[in-house]
Amino acid sequence: MRNLLSVDKFGDNFVEGVKILADNRKARFNYSVDETLECGIVLAGTEVKSVKAGQFSFADAYARIREGELWLIAFHITPYEHGNLFNHDELRERKLLVHKAEIKRLERKVDEKGFTLVPLKVYLKKGRVKIDLGLCKGKKTYDKRENIKDRDLRRETERNFKIRL
Numbered sequence: 293m294r295n296l297l298s299v300d301k302f303g304d305n306f307v308e309g310v311k312i313l314a315d316n317r318k319a320r321f322n323y324s325v326d327e328t329l330e331c332g333i334v335l336a337g338t339e340v341k342s343v344k345a346g347q348f349s350f351a352d353a354y355a356r357i358r359e360g361e362l363w364l365i366a367f368h369i370t371p372y373e374h375g376n377l378f379n380h381d382e383l384r385e386r387k388l389l390v391h392k393a394e395i396k397r398l399e400r401k402v403d404e405k406g407f408t409l410v411p412l413k414v415y416l417k418k419g420r421v422k423i424d425l426g427l428c429k430g431k432k433t434y435d436k437r438e439n440i441k442d443r444d445l446r447r448e449t450e451r452n453f454k455i456r457l
Contacts, residue, residue, distance in 0.1 A: 311416045318351055319410045321436065323428030328412060331423045332389035333364065338375035343421050355388060355409035355425055357399045362388040364411065401427060
């Protein structure tokens with residue numbers, strides 16, 4: 293078995309055995325992320341093949357706590373094209389695997405402070421599909437404008453620096 297190396301987007305650290313399948317950049321723009329949590333996900337057989345092939349979409353997905361369990365909602369996985377009879381429902385709710393204590397802590401924060409649970413990244417870790425779930429709070433429009441302004445300033449300074457060299 294070969295080792296996969298991946299560069300983390302927010303630093304230069306290399307993570308061994310991790311292959312990032314998708315990153316939800318839209319969520320990072322619309323929400324301020326307070327903390328992240330790695331979760332496993334319960335998938336049917338053909339769903340795993342579709343996810344590994346990159347046939348999924350989670351732009352509108354979110355997580356909800358129901359009856360002491362964490363569920364991923366609106367996570368679209370395209371049916372596997374060779375799956376025929378054994379294919380799955382595209383938009384079914386999928387259970388996320390997290391410790392009970394973590395679920396209780398998340399439930400307190402979501403209920404009291406108005407946080408939302410949003411999937412930020414989908415990746416393979418040692419052959420298993422994992423999801424980075426973010427405890428997020430919605431940004432106001434002026435916060436988004438500040439981010440755009442900072443990004444443009446950073447680009448401009450990088451351009452000027454390259455011209456000088």
